[in-house]
Amino acid sequence: MNDTATSIARAAAQFQRGDAAGAADLLGPVLAAEPDNVRALVLMTHTQLALKKPDLAHEVAHRAVVAAPESAEALGALSRALSGLDRHGEAVAVAQAAARLEPENAYRHNRVAWALLGEGRRTVEAEHAARRAVELDPHEADFRITYAMVMKQLDYTDRARQALRDALALEPDNAVAQHELATLDVVHRNPFALGRLARGASGLAGALRADPGQQASKFMLDVALQRFLVYTAIVLALLAYIGWRVLDFSEQGARLLAAAAALVPIGVAGYFVSRLDRGLRTYLITVLAYGRQRVAAVLAAVSIALLLTATVAPRSWMGWLLGLAAGGGFAARLLTVSASNAHVRAAGIPVPRGLSGPTLWIIIVGCSVIGTLCLIGAGDWMLLGIGLGLYVCAGLALATIVRRKRKVSSTS
Known part of the structure; x- marks a missing residue:
């Protein structure tokens, strides 16, 4: 019995370190000797889910519930396995049964919240469950993160942001909270808040330092830098186009707009880059030097040169210079790889809908x-x-x- 407990404890420690495969290897002999050991079955369920094997996780969790039908822990594991199989209605029912068995256990209400989020239709109930988990254990960062996810689903980004800050106050190195907080800054609906976009990029870089294997943070960091490039190209193209149209009425106004079209994007870029740390600036240069981004950067530079020339060129040249600069800016925008909101949502990242x-x-x-x-x-x-x-x-x-x-x- 002592050997069994030791093996399970070692497997749990291995799982906590992120080695799900190693934990599963340690649990195999335990379950071969004691096929109805509920604690081992529950832990094996979590390891199989981490290994992206929901069918096997469901089989193991079902064995745990058969062995101990009144075990809230076994029911919670089964609920997670059902969510992994996209059987969300069953996952909610099982999670709620576990919460009824242990109404003062914060983990049971947290599982209910995640199961309801997976179902996607009962977000108000999910909010109640997530809030109850926080009330029962206000010092657990994971429960704050769950509450933030519910608030994101309900489009209450300010509350989600505060919940994530609370989670980071409890666990400053929590990579999930860092990622989610930075993502809120990147996918916000205000395209004029470049400072927030830069803050989001820095937060994502911090999340990657805390957990280098987190691919979602890498994806969103690329999104942040690409959106900055898109905004800069749009500003350049629009101001150049307006200057081109104004030339018919005012030569001086067109020259002023040409200067603004050249200097405003430079100012915008300088402001954004100044908010990044040295590592991110280096990474931004790498992004600019890759594929279509490189062509877009060259087009933007040529357009700025044309605009600066238009500020001192003869009037007969200005129409061509402004028109070419506007065309170059629009081409740079089209060439810049932009992760649209639909693209981001397809990656499983909630994005606020509607206008800012x-x-x-x-x-x-x-x-x-x-x-x-x-x-x-x-x-x-x-x-x-x-x-x-x-x-x-x-x-x-x-x-x-x-x-x-x-x-x-x-x-x-």
Whole structure:
């Protein structure tokens, strides 16, 4: 009996160190000698899930429940195995049965929350279960992370961010919390917050240092740097295009816009890069030197050179210079590999849906101003209709902001 307990303890230590295969090797002889040892069966379930073998994990967990039908630990393991097989409804029912057996055990409520998240339809119930786990054990970082995942699912990013900060206060080196907090900064809906994007990139680099094998952090770090390149190319192209159109009305205005189109992207890039540590700056250079990114960087540099030339060139040259710079900027944007929100969601990473708050306010102000100008100068029904339509757009954007605020306050 002592030998069995020692073997299980060694397997548990091996599993905690991340060696699931080694733990499974140690548990094999134990289960051969004692096929109904519930503790060994439960631990073997977790090792098989870590080894991406959900079918085998389910078989082992089922044996544990048959051997001890009133064991909440065995039911929790079975629930995890069912989630691994995408049998989410059964996983929820089994997890809830375990929580009824041990209502004061925080781990049981935490499993209920994850099972409900997997089902994807009962996020309010998941929030209750995750909050209950935190209440029962406020010093466990994993429960804070679970609560943050539920808040992300409900699109309450501020609460998710705070829960992750609380988890890091408990475990500063927790790679999962570092990754999730940085991901929130990378996939936020405000494209103008480059400081937040840089902070997210730095956080992902920290998560990789804590756990070099975490591929999700590597993927999101590439997303962060690619989005920065996309934003920079868009700013350059738009300002160059506006300058090209303004040339018909004002040569001086076109020269000023050419200068802005060259200097603003440089300023944006300088601000972003200044927020990165030395290692990330080196990695950004590596990204720029790879494949299509390299071609995009050369196009952006050529476009900036054309814009600077346009600030002093004869007027007859300016149309060509600004037009070519705008085309170069748009080409750089197309060539820059951008991880879209759909691409990120396909990788299993939740992304907020809908327009950001700053974008909605820009819509409100822009539509209101242009709509007012249309109504003031309305000489026919077309201008009147356009003005009223713009007011409707502004109203819908404002209603969206109000609805979001009410949604947040209703769950406070």
